[in-house]
Amino acid sequence: MERRFQIWGLLFGLTAVIIGAFGAHALKEVLTEVQQASFETGIRYQMYHAILLLFISLKPNFQNKLILNLAVIGVFLFSFSIYFLNLRQMLDLEFLSFLGPVTPIGGLLLISTWSILLIKVVQSKT
Numbered sequence: 719m720e721r722r723f724q725i726w727g728l729l730f731g732l733t734a735v736i737i738g739a740f741g742a743h744a745l746k747e748v749l750t751e752v753q754q755a756s757f758e759t760g761i762r763y764q765m766y767h768a769i770l771l772l773f774i775s776l777k778p779n780f781q782n783k784l785i786l787n788l789a790v791i792g793v794f795l796f797s798f799s800i801y802f803l804n805l806r807q808m809l810d811l812e813f814l815s816f817l818g819p820v821t822p823i824g825g826l827l828l829i830s831t832w833s834i835l836l837i838k839v840v841q842s843k844t
Contacts, residue, residue, distance in 0.1 A: 720775040723786045727771030730793055734765040737801065745805075753804040760800035767793045767828065774835070782838060788831040795824025 738761040741754070749757060767789050774786060799817040806814040 720778075723771050723775035723790070726786075726790050727768045727775060730764050730768035730771065734761050734768060734797075737761055737764075745808075748808055749804060756800055757804050760797040763828065764793050764797040767831075770831070779842070782834070785831055785834050785838070788827050788834070792824050792827030792831055795820050796828055797824070799824060 738758075741749070741757045741761065745754070745757070771786065771789055774782075774789075799820040802811070802814050803817050803821070806812055
């Protein structure tokens with residue numbers, strides 16, 4: 719199980735760096751300051767959770783399929799919805815405005831990830 723989530727963590731880390739560089743350079747003149755800040759939030763949360771996935775997947779006593787799946791799905795819904803919402807005008811994909819409510823759902827999944835992990839640690843005897 720951990721290998722799959724190690725791969726997700728590494729992919730999220732890799733794409734956070736690529737998307738971050740793209741946002742900082744190619745989109746600097748295209749996005750407004752507010753959009754740029756939002757885009758950076760998506761990148762930051764993606765990287766945080768890439769590191770979390772790697773950490774959890776490398777520590778057998780922390781592994782929990784629910785936690786790992788919530789983190790992966792949460793990153794997709796949170797970070798990637800932010801990317802697409804900020805790029806929809808540039809890509810002429812206005813129909814992507816439906817993603818607005820998806821971002822907080824992703825955020826709730828990420829909060830759930832951390833909450834369940836906290837409960838698991840508090841309940842553990844080691």
